[in-house]
Amino acid sequence: MTITIQDVKYSYPSHPERLVLDIPSWSISEEKKTFLYGPSGCGKSTLLSALSGLIKTTGNLMVFGQSLSDMSSEQRDIFRAKNIGFVFQQFNLISYLNAIDNIKLASGFGPNHRNETIEREIKILLDELNISEDEWSEPARNLSIGQQQRIAIARALINKPQLLIADEPTSSLDQVNRDIFMALLMSLVDQHKITLLLVSHDMSLAAHFNNIVSLDKINFAGKHS
Amino acid sequence: MFIRLATKSLLDRKGSVLVSLLAMSVSIFVLLGVEHIRQQTKENFSNTVSGVDLIVGARTGSVNLLLYSVFRVGNPTNNIRWETYQKVAASSKVDWAIPISLGDSHKGYRVLGTSSDYFKYFSYGDKRLLEFQNGRVFTDLFDVVLGSEVARKLNYRIGDQLVLAHGVAATSFSLHEDRPFEVVGILSPTGTPVDQTLHVSLGGIEAIHIDWQHGVRIPNASAPIDNFDDVDLQPKSITAFMLGLKEKMGTFRVQRGINNYKGEPLLAILPGVALSELWQMMGVLERTLLLVSLLVFLAACLGVSAMLLASIRERRNEIYLLRVIGAPPRFLFFLIELEAFFITLFGVILGSLLLMVALLFSRDYLVETFGLHINVSIFTGNSIYMIALVFIASFIVAALPSCISYLRASKGLD
Known part of the structure; x- marks a missing residue:
């Protein structure tokens, strides 16, 4: 299993009485493409933070057989850099760095951070994602949203993660770019044999996935009362 | 990265x-x-004076003595007798002695009456002796050696003549006009009050004060003297003197001896100690x-x-x-x-x-x-x-x- 959750509960320190996550049981098997949907405020982003180890939950949260609940903060940071790639709706890149630096920065925290061929690998990846050479050295803020999203995929893949988490990655894209982005994402996920967890409220994307989950069905936070 | x-x-x-x-x-x-x-x-x-073991003046505060004798600031409380100076200078423990006579000025710059030993022994900084940019030490009665700033600011050259004023005010009406001095030497810059001083011989100081009393020329005085060969120009008193000792170990003993001198009230200070006191102030x-x-x-x-x-x-x-x-x-x-x-x-x-x-x-x-x-x-x-x-x-x-x-x-x- 890629992800296994048992009795995971979480509430923010500012409102300890209000549970945001209350998931008795849930799992995702390897190389599955999971589409997670739900209304705003149902805990999607909190669940992604928990899966990436940015927040510590109670219960048992296992990713690739390792319990994030038992890891220290530092161990979770290393685990995240090594195993999980992220693509967001926006703020995917550091705006004042160019494409190469953004990707190199991410690789710096990964397992191959001393790899001398990293720059070559980055260029190959950018080539694969159809990003022209002129744009490699442009600060991210000068690129279109579509270009930024593709560079974000390259950044997410540079450390060869086993799990890719995408949080509303197409929300800022128009129809054409959204289709191009999804096609690219799916082909890369297949090619690199990565487990994909995509969160969106756009149900039209569901067709690309073989596992469709409503967060409402697995998260019981606020429902017991 | x-x-x-x-x-x-x-x-x-x-x-x-x-x-x-x-x-x-x-x-x-x-x-x-x-x-x-x-x-x-x-x-x-602290570079203003070096190599001087003791400065001796009339009894006053040590900082005051340092200020008027080295920095040419303020005025001495009293003079000391020439005989006293001679007696101390003749001591077997003393290597050299430089007499200092203050009280006159030129366009706001102080005039220092001294002996030629001043140029031989007085040192500043890291025991650097005074050097001449131009000219030589005074030898004649009305020779003057200028500090570098005096020469530069007042645009004096060797051979120029100048008149000293009685007192130390920037503007003085009591001028020794009848006895002008000739510039015979200009010192190199030192970064010390020496640069702002005019140096003349003690005899010169005495000579310009013949016919003067209490800061003014005596009315109806005899005709100006042109030939000083027969005139006794030995000063009766001086403002202070600097001492170099043969053995530094004996400095405190000599200082104590001078401070306890029965002939007249004297004060001997160690320049380094007085400088530190001044800096502490x-x-x-x-x-x-x-x-x-x-x-x-x-x-x-x-x-x-x-x-x-x-x-x-x-x-x-x-x-x-x-x-x-x-x-x-x-x-x-x-x-x-x-x-x-x-x-x-x-x-x-x-x-x-x-x-x-x-x-x-x-x-x-x-x-x-x-x-x-x-x-x-x-x-x-x-x-x-x-x-x-x-x-x-x-x-x-x-x-x-x-x-x-x-x-x-x-x-x-x-």
């Missing part, structure tokens, strides 16, 4: 960073400037200046800290992204510390350069106005120690935003 991220991040916030950098540079300029000028002034001060001013410059620096540090704190809010998404790609909280801590370090580093470079340029351009002004010879090279052991403290202070002040960033990242709030 860590350094690259910090520099690019700073460059991305050019406006606020530039203001912080300027504030830091100005504070470094003030801090190093005050410290450097203080240090150099102290050095100038200026300690309040020195500490106040340092405190003001420290407050300026503190304000600049707080400015940098405030800028970095504001940047954490601005960079919320960037910090979150860094956390997501695996940056540990300590990475964020050191990233903000590194940014503060860069601002401090460039502040130190810019502030130091500004100070050196300012010193370069104001060097002549400082010499002319205050008689201060300030070295343009500001990097001494003391200033490097101060720069190290600046970096430590900036690290401590930047720790606040760094810790906030660290704690927020640790708690998963960003």
Whole structure:
């Protein structure tokens, strides 16, 4: 299993009485493409933070057989850099760095951070994602949203993660770019044999996935009362 | 990549960073400037006289004696008898003695009556003897040797004639017009009150005061004397004298002997000790200046800290992204510390350069106005120690935003 959750509960320190996550049981098997949907405020982003180890939950949260609940903060940071790639709706890149630096920065925290061929690998990846050479050295803020999203995929893949988490990655894209982005994402996920967890409220994307989950069905936070 | 991220991040916030950098540079300029000028002034001060073991004058305060005999500031309380001087100078423990007679001036510059031994034994700085830029030591009665500043400011050359004035006021109406002096020597610059002094022989001083009493010419005095060969020009009294001893070990014993001299009340001081006393009197001013410059620096540090704190809010998404790609909280801590370090580093470079340029351009002004010879090279052991403290202070002040960033990242709030 890629992800296994048992009795995971979480509430923010500012409102300890209000549970945001209350998931008795849930799992995702390897190389599955999971589409997670739900209304705003149902805990999607909190669940992604928990899966990436940015927040510590109670219960048992296992990713690739390792319990994030038992890891220290530092161990979770290393685990995240090594195993999980992220693509967001926006703020995917550091705006004042160019494409190469953004990707190199991410690789710096990964397992191959001393790899001398990293720059070559980055260029190959950018080539694969159809990003022209002129744009490699442009600060991210000068690129279109579509270009930024593709560079974000390259950044997410540079450390060869086993799990890719995408949080509303197409929300800022128009129809054409959204289709191009999804096609690219799916082909890369297949090619690199990565487990994909995509969160969106756009149900039209569901067709690309073989596992469709409503967060409402697995998260019981606020429902017991 | 860590350094690259910090520099690019700073460059991305050019406006606020530039203001912080300027504030830091100005504070470094003030801090190093005050410290450097203080240090150099102290050095100038202690360089004023060297190699003199004792200064002897009429009984007064040691600082007062030092001020009028070395710095030509203030007036002596009394004179000492010539016989007393001769008696002390003839002591077997004394190697050399330089008599000093003050009381006249020329266009605001003090006139020092002395013997030719003054040019042989008086030293300044690191026991440097006086050197002649032009000319020679006075030999005739009405010869005068000028300090470098007197010659430069009043535009005197060898062979020029000048008239001394009775008293030390900048503007005097009691002039010794009938007995002009001829410039026979101009000393090289020393950075000490010697530069602002006119040196004449004791005989010269006596000669111009024949027919004078209580600061004015005696009315109906006999006709001016043209030939002084038969006139006794030995002074009856002098203002003070400097002593060089044969054995330094015996300095305190000689000092005690002079202070207990029964013939007349005398005071013998060790120039080094009196200089320290004088400097201690200026300690309040020195500490106040340092405190003001420290407050300026503190304000600049707080400015940098405030800028970095504001940047954490601005960079919320960037910090979150860094956390997501695996940056540990300590990475964020050191990233903000590194940014503060860069601002401090460039502040130190810019502030130091500004100070050196300012010193370069104001060097002549400082010499002319205050008689201060300030070295343009500001990097001494003391200033490097101060720069190290600046970096430590900036690290401590930047720790606040760094810790906030660290704690927020640790708690998963960003």
